Amino acid sequence: MNMEFVHRPTWLHHINPSLKLLVMIGLLLFLLFVHYLNWLLYFTLLSVFLLWSFSGYSKRLVLLMVLPFLLVFLSTASSMIMFGKGEMTWFTWGVIHVTEESFFRGIHIGLRAFVFAVLGLLFALTTRPVLLFYSLMQQLKLKPKYAYSFMAGLRLIPIMMEEFNTIRNALKVRGTRERKGIKKLVHSILSYSIPLLAQSIRRAHRIAVAMETKGFKGEGERTYFYRVRFSKYDGYFIWSIILIMTVSYAASIYLPIFPTGDVRYRN
Numbered sequence: 001m002n003m004e005f006v007h008r009p010t011w012l013h014h015i016n017p018s019l020k021l022l023v024m025i026g027l028l029l030f031l032l033f034v035h036y037l038n039w040l041l042y043f044t045l046l047s048v049f050l051l052w053s054f055s056g057y058s059k060r061l062v063l064l065m066v067l068p069f070l071l072v073f074l075s076t077a078s079s080m081i082m083f084g085k086g087e088m089t090w091f092t093w094g095v096i097h098v099t100e101e102s103f104f105r106g107i108h109i110g111l112r113a114f115v116f117a118v119l120g121l122l123f124a125l126t127t128r129p130v131l132l133f134y135s136l137m138q139q140l141k142l143k144p145k146y147a148y149s150f151m152a153g154l155r156l157i158p159i160m161m162e163e164f165n166t167i168r169n170a171l172k173v174r175g176t177r178e179r180k181g182i183k184k185l186v187h188s189i190l191s192y193s194i195p196l197l198a199q200s201i202r203r204a205h206r207i208a209v210a211m212e213t214k215g216f217k218g219e220g221e222r223t224y225f226y227r228v229r230f231s232k233y234d235g236y237f238i239w240s241i242i243l244i245m246t247v248s249y250a251a252s253i254y255l256p257i258f259p260t261g262d263v264r265y266r267n
Contacts (some may be wrong), residue, residue, distance in 0.1 A: 006058075007055070007056040007057045007058075007125075008056045009056055010054045010055070010056045010126070011054065011233050011236060011237075012054050012055070012056070012122070012126040012233075012237070013056060013126050013127075013128075014231060014233040015126070015231075015233050015234055015236075015237045016135060016139065016228060016229070016230050016231070016234050017127050017128075017131050017132040017135040017136075017228065018132075018135040018136055018139040018140050018228075019139075019230070019234050019237070019238075020123060020126075020127060020237065021123070021127075021132070023237065023238065023241060024119055024120075024123050027119065027241065028116060028119065031043075031112060031115065031116070032112075034112075035108070035262050035263055035264050036252060036261060036262060036263070037104055037107060037108045037111070037258050037260055037261075037263050038251075038252035038256045038257055038258055038260075039248050039249055039252040040108060040111050040112060040115070040248075041107075041111060041252075041257060041258070042247070042248035042251045042252055043115065043244060043245065043248040044111050044114060044115040044118070046244045046247065046248060047115055047118050047119060047122070047244065048066070048118055050122065050240070050244070051066075051118055051121060051122045051125075054126075055122060055125045055126060056125070056126065057125060065121055065125075066118070066121070069113075069114050069117040069118065069121075070114070072110075072113050072114065072117060073110040073111070073113060073114040074110070076106075076109055076110045076113045077106040077107055077109060077110025077111075078106065078110075079106070080102060080105050080106035080109050080110075081098055081102050081103050081105075081106030081107075082096045082097070082098055082102075082106075083095070083096070083097065083102075084097070084098075084099060084101065084102025084103075084105055084106060085099070085101065085102060087099065087101065088100040088101065090103065101263070104258060104260045104263045105263045105264075107258070108263045129151065129154055130151060130226070131226060131228055133147040133148070133150055133151050134147070134226045134228050135228040138227070138228055139228070152207050156200070156203065159203075160196060160199075160200065163195075163196060163199055164192065164196065167191070167192055167195055167196070168192075171191060
């Protein structure tokens with residue numbers, strides 16, 4: 001089963017995966033301590049621009065992937081907006097209490113969740129899983145038995161989906177009698193889970209024996225089919241992140257959109 005989408009490689013695809021992973025993790029941790037709404041808004045817009053322009057995928061596909069994150073933004077922001085605290089009340093109705101402070105905090109939390117999703121999507125779309133695990137072994141010294149186990153697990157996902165479709169088609173051909181209510185649910189679970197579990201156990205055992213035979217314990221020096229190295233694109237990536245942060249900070253000072261600064265609530 002082909003689960004890949006057509007894309008064109010960009011400079012983001014040539015970044016060392018380990019470096020990209022560490023920078024993304026550090027960036028996400030840094031964003032947890034950003035409490036200025038305008039700064040976070042500009043950073044989100046520039047991150048979306050980076051995803052939109054340099055992911056290498058079609059604009060339509062990127063839009064379809066981003067749309068669910070907009071729902072996350074709305075749900076996260078609305079919960080804080082309608083039930084937050086503040087002094088300047090805008091609207092109240094029963095337990096719903098919308099204030100100016102809660103509105104800004106809600107937008108801030110929603111943007112934080114949205115930019116987390118955008119950065120994660122950018123990393124996923126521009127990083128090949130195989131090269132990521134090879135880079136983790138070569139640059140971060142991850143043991144081969146763990147890295148190759150993860151790669152084998154990723155390879156099993158489309159195989160299990162094919163087996164699921166095969167079982168479903170086989171049940172249709174056999175003319176399995178339709179059930180209703182709780183019996184249908186129990187029958188579906190037993191019909192699919194038991195064959196899939198049995199096949200997975202047998203396949204996992206074969207993979208474990210093969211890895212043990214090939215010496216995937218990580219002892220001694222190993223040779224690799226792919227050699228992942230650092231390049232000039234790693235510098236481009238680091239400087240682009242610094243530029244995005246700098247431009248966002250400057251724009252939040254000289255071109256603020258929201259009339260607020262620190263959105264943290266203080267008694």
